Amino acid sequence: MRNINEDTITQAVIASFANCGNPRLRTVMTSLVQHLHAFARDVHLTEDEWFKAIKFLTEVGHITDDKRQEFILLSDTLGLSMLVTSQNNRKPANCTEATVFGPFYVEGAPFYSNGDDISNGAKGAPCYVSGQVRGAGGEAVGNAQLDVWQSDEDGFYDVQNQDEAGNVVHSARGRLRTDAEGFFNFRSILAEAYPIPHDGPVGRMLSAVGRHPWRPAHLHFMIEAPGYQTLITHVFRDGGQYLDSDVVFGVRSSLISEWKRHEPGVAPDGRDISVPWYSLEYDFVLNPSEVHA
Template sequence: MRNLNEDTITQAVIASLGGCGDSRLRTVMTSLVQHLHSFARETKLTEAEWQAAIAFLTAVGHITDDKRQEFILLSDVLGLSTLVTAQNHAKPAGCTEATVFGPFYVEGSPEYAQFDDIANGARGEPCFVSGYVRALDGQPLANALLEVWQADEDGHYDVQLVPEDDGTHAHRARGKLRTDANGRFAFRSILAEPYPIPHDGPVGAMLDALGRHPWRPAHLHFMIEAPGYETLITHVFRDGDRYLDSDAVFGVRSTLVAQWVQQPSGTAPDGSQMDVPFYTLDYDFVLNPKGPGR
């Protein structure tokens, strides 16, 4: 391994991986080394550019914590999240498409009953959401678990707001609920609005340098689980949003675009009386059965 140069370094690094006992890790690292070295050669990477890249990744690490995942944002805006999702979640025709997870999922959200208000004080116009979870053959999936989360009308998720006195964040516009015996779900929340991804950090600076905007079209996040079926991670997007064709994280699928319908004041879907106009969204989900060994 002595006297390596730009023509021999790549094979030397690959040869050093020969003792790796994990064949998949060896395959991934071999390809990574080859592509990284090819990138450096193709672009004639300078030392100053290499140092700037290291500084950028260091800044991404420094701003990342349990409330903000800048590495996921970086993966999202480079299209890597969508690519990995697409190649790992091919589904039969008729199944609901998956899309990116995003950086604002939180474990431990509260569980609600049908028609409960998961907004829990989040700012926004009232919205009633309902639909069914079914199998490909139309069979209703009872007791399926849905996790839902969204931003408020100001574009903020609950974890981005000022914490409570004890340092925790109240769960707002976020929660779990289960389908009934007919596979139906229904809850109250707030109207989905477009919002920018966090752009006050290194990823935002990169977008600005590239002449790109940080905006996402209005959407609701869903994660749906049912025994015997693949977990579905997806969004439902609001039709007519101006950012549908320029989503900063490339997550939009035409099949996931739906109508939020404005209703006049009066009786809401949960039977309550609304003295202001409100919105309704109806959207059904179709889950893909697990294959052998999954």
């Protein structure tokens, strides 16, 4: 492979994959090289721009740790996350739509029972959430596991805050299971709009192209049950700002629901609440897995 030039470099790189024993990897790498090279030719990428791009990606890597995933933020804000989600989650019309995973999911969140308060001190107006998980045929899905997480009223997730010892105290986050009839309920806090972390390279990128960093108010859910496809989705607060300009392009009309405001008084769990509180009712419909079907 001598004397490679700008006209022959693409095919030379593709030819170098000839001994790849993984057909899928070879397909992906071949397409990746073709599109990267076509992009560079299309914009006539300069060496200075290439160096700046390498520096940008290096900074994305440096700021990423176990509490902040800047690469997911980059993928989210470029629409890649939602594109991959959409093309891998085509479902019957009656099933709940999927949306982006986001960078703040935590494995092994605390387990709660139905009716518990998962807010664990997170700042925000009280909110009672309830609903049912069903299958596409209308059947109740009992013992389904729900992972739930959200930001506090200041726009921060628990993993973005630490106590004096440097530990994360989980709040507004938890796992619970549906009852035998597929019903669930818990107390948390009112969802509020918030900006994604924008003090790093992704934030600078958004500013450079004239975009805001805001997400509309939402509550994250991941629902798993044997015989059904795992559902990763949000429920968005109706009437909230940024529903039509979500920085990660994740809003679906079917996922927008009303958070009902209630005056101070007796809440669904019998507590006497002295401040206005909210309630959200939302049902989820899971798509059967191939094995179940």
